[in-house]
Amino acid sequence: MVLDDFLHLMPLLILVMGSLITMLVIAVKRYHKIIYIITMLSLIAAFASLFEIGIGEPYHISPLFIVDGFAIFYIGLILLSSLVVAMLSYAYFEQREERKEEYYILHILATLGACVMVISKHFGALFLGLEVLSVSLYGLVAYLRTRERSDEAGIKYLILAAMSSAFLLFGMALVYAMSGSMGFYEIGLYLAASQQVPLILIVGFGLMVVGIGFKLGVVPFHMWTPDVYEGAPAPVTAFIATVSKGGMVAVLIRFFMQTNGFNYPTMILIFTIIAIASMFAGNILALMQNNVKRILAYSSIAHLGYILVAFLAGNAMGIEAVTFYLVAYFITSLGAFGIITLLSDEERDAEQMEDYRGLLWRRPWTAAAFTAMLLSLAGIPLTAGFVGKFFVLAAGVRTELWLLVVMLALNSVIGLYYYIKIVAVMFSQTNVGHERQALHPSAYLVSGGTIALLAILLIYVGVYPAGLMQLIEALIISIYAPVM
């Protein structure tokens, strides 16, 4: 390790330091506010250190990691989302668990895992990042011990995630057995050199798709999504919906780019089927739900399907569309789950449809923000979601993926129904108003401010997408740079 290596890994090192300091401070004294401030500071410091890394040549910390513009963009995205989740968590945990400090250790570690995944270019690094993320998430999902559904969600997630890890690992082992290397690029070289891809290698890739598909929560590996979304505390759900899935999408893009995966029709066919199945299953199952968290869970399955459409376009435009859509989806999901967090009381999360009846008359601003988030998920103009969907469609049309484009348009219509249903409930007149006990006002200020910021960002990106698109184009371009 030379000094340059440390410089390029600085965001990750800061996160490691942050989690260690948090652990030590907890050992001395449990004080929620201080732990919270340390967490925020380490996330902000990690984000600031990204600016120190030049985005010139991709930097290889061989053979495991690669730091380039693509990685910097996704790490920045992950750190900012994680920051937002941390801001929302304070008020949420302040009124619940007695031992709330360890939450922040797990939170930082999970973020670290996602960042490691983003910069990995080797199976070993990918596995490490994935497991740091997953094992922290087991703890986070089951964090509220007194709520019985928390345990259930935790154990379900643990068993299924461990199973998917086993699939991923077995697939990696088979690929390694055939190609003799675990680096993405070397595997690509092996694939290009061999005339006929051996059967064991195909089986290996198939098993890896199971593992990756599970983490993304796409059909047919989506069974865990609604239960975990429902059982986990609302901020953790926001974390799973954004950071965990975003990290996996980044790995998928890098893997396909470096191995030239888009040249293999079998892979394209598999992902096409997965994308169409995810869009339909997600949207149709969401129609039957009455629980807002479950609706958002099924909608996330559908949204991953949309992302796969752009991903399958496989060219520069497709990758940019994926990234843009992901940013829009992150803003929207964080906002939506943030509002659920904000409205939740001590006993349970605000997840029933009834909790939202007449929200407009009780808390007009919250209702307005939630409406904006839902409309963005549905893809209504003037929101980030619309622009994202537009780029995805454009990428699909450009590469003439007509089947996928038609399916996407059809599904957007189905999706509109259940988003509008929630909006309608919020707008309906009612006179049952149950007052919640007021928390510390400053805690609400932070959460409320975060939501307001997200709502403004949502509209801003929706009205003026060019700025974000330029940033994406400038940074993402490095993914095509010739890798050694």
Added chain:
Amino acid sequence: MNGISMEAGLLLAAILFALGLMGLLMRRNIIFMLVSVEIMLNAAGLAFIVAGMRWAQPDGQVMFIFILTMAAAEVSVGLALILQLYHQLKTLDSDAASRMRG
């Protein structure tokens, strides 16, 4: 170790993996489900060692040690969760523990 071909080693790993998967799908006791997952993870580890042997590289064994470490971490979290679940429900039957529907 020259007597064992790579195919035989991978076949053994695949059989172990399939046994673990079958156990996971058929067992209703959560602890046995956890054990089955462990078998699947170790099968993947074995496959890595066989693959590393073929190329005479240490990478396979490095991955195996990672897998062992990860599996240990996973089991410790898993057992803690199972303990918690048992305190609340007084059962380890996964069907009885599953109450979220939809």
